[in-house]
Amino acid sequence: MKRAFTTGCALPALFAATLPLLTAGPAAAAPFACPNRGGNLVFGQEANVNSLDQMTSSTISTRNIAMNIYESLVTRDENNKPIAELAESFEESPDRLAYTFRLRQGITFHNGKPMTSADVAASFDRYKRIGLQRSTLDNVAGWETPDAGTFVIRMARAQPTFIEALSSFSVPIVIIPAEHKDDAPQQLRPVGTGPFRLVEFTPGSHARLARYDGYKPNTAYEEATGFGGYKQACLDTVTFRIVTEASARVAGLETGELQGVEDIPTQSVEAMRKNPNVTVLPLKNWWIQIALPNVAHPPTDNLKFRQAVQAALGMEDIMDAATDNNYTLNVGFQFPNQPSYTDAGKETYNINDPDRAKRLLRESGYKGEPIVILTNRDYAPMYNAALVMQQQMQAVGIKAELKVVDWPTSVQMSQKVNSTEWHFFHSGWGTQPALGALATMQFLAAPGANYRPRDDKPDPDVEAAWSDMNTKPTEAERNAAFARMQKLVLERAYAYPFGSLTKVQAVRANVQNFRPFRIPRFSNVWIKP
DSSP states (O other): OOEEEETTSOOOHHHHTTSOOOOOOSOOSSOOOOSSOOOEEEEEESSOOSOOOTTSOOOHHHHHHHTTTOOBSEEEOTTSOEEESSEEEEEEOTTSOEEEEEEOTTOBOTTSOBOOHHHHHHHHHHHHHHOTTGGGGTTEEEEEEEETTEEEEEESSOOTTHHHHHTOOSSOOBOOOGGGTTOOTTOOOOOOSSSEEEEEEETTTEEEEEEOTTOOOOTTOSSEETTEESOOOOSSEEEEEEOOOHHHHHHHHHHTSOSEESOOOHHHHHHHHTOTTEEEEEEEEEEEEEEEEOTTSTTTTSHHHHHHHHHHOOHHHHHHHHHTTOEEOOOSSSOTTSTTOOOTTGGGSSOOOHHHHHHHHHHHTOOOOOEEEEEESSSHHHHHHHHHHHHHHHHTTOOEEEEEEOHHHHHHHHTSTTOOSOSEEEEEEOHHHHHOHHHHHGGGSSSSOTTOOGGGOOOHHHHHHHHHHHHOSSHHHHHHHHHHHHHHHHHTTSOEEEEEEEEEEEEETTEESOOOOSSOOOTTOEEOO
16 A cells, blocks of 8 residues: 655655654635735845756755746745645655655646646756756656656665655756756756746846746645745736845835845844834844865865864854854754754864864975965855954964855856865855755765865765665664764864854835745735735
């Protein structure tokens, strides 16, 4: 007998150890209906985006826009629990080696083409070939399309965390038209199935979305939840305008030129709270401020050197500069309020010991060569954190230099195998920690581990812990594997997590039902006349 899953049912015991129990919740009197339809909302986004290819980009700036265009077989609800999205239901075979997905009927792409299992298979084909987190499919033997409405995934071995991994929207397997499966990385034609379609995209300037009138809401729900549920486009258009200057975002919100913003600086929050035309929406534990070394490039290929930098870092000063004192210190790669949180490796955190750093530097054989810290000005917290890190490294005798480019360029540079252009890359991990340990640690696993090992061949001990995180049968064993992986990563200085910051979003008071989330969502949002 197969285990069945529908969009509104509870997950069976198999996933109870991995995921919280999923239920549909109390039904509303009727599905959501737009109280007002029409209007154009302009949203001030703080960082540039040069591609809307969801499969090959992990950047927040890409996700902000693309998640309103594309959809997946499964996604997460408001509490980050897996739910079906383009799938109507799915079943697990008794031997746990197959998943059968029944597709929702009547779904069309933005070009009018009906979605079938052939499109799903083509989407998985592209992701397995070039998807940024294609390790999601490591335990998958293949997939089949028995008919137009059915998609079957065959597993090479049972993986109790597979649905958790598949439902992540960090770098999701979005469903695209089959004829687009050979599009090159970062050049995917933006045709999805979501409630909004792309009508204009100018990198560095803006992206404009319009209501897709052919969108079919998921009637298994009455409201939107997370990135799934019952969604409608109440707005005529949403324009994401790139506004990198914080003061310009604040001014635009005050004048009404912008109806919403991704971020307002801490020093402006109090004034915004007093403005009756603005609604302030804080989000704690927005992201983990982080720097990643280039292990493929000397001297950051030397453990003693990486540990010397680790010993030099004072996290309070870095996080204070990054966030205007709007932060909490945080060991590791999960937020303290999460069930999988661990402080394993805490001995490596916030050492702030210049003498120890200098001793390790001598042991590393460092000869005073320039060390390049790669950062950007699009995200002020990343730039400010890099600036203080540079100062702390210089204080112990490291010739640290900043290389400042825009955010998309810094990401592209960081992803080059065997790059010699940089030694440390500054980023922020937000969506991934919120999705759980599995989504986060995928950034440190092959292929494409973010610490850039030489020839993309990562640490075998880290890989063994990653495998256990995915395949061990009990939650306790998987959590122990996560603790082991975190400890290894910190002890071998493959990442430098500084702490977690609070993000403050805001909208004009006449913007209704905009709920702060990891990514700005514009389904079921309307403008009050």
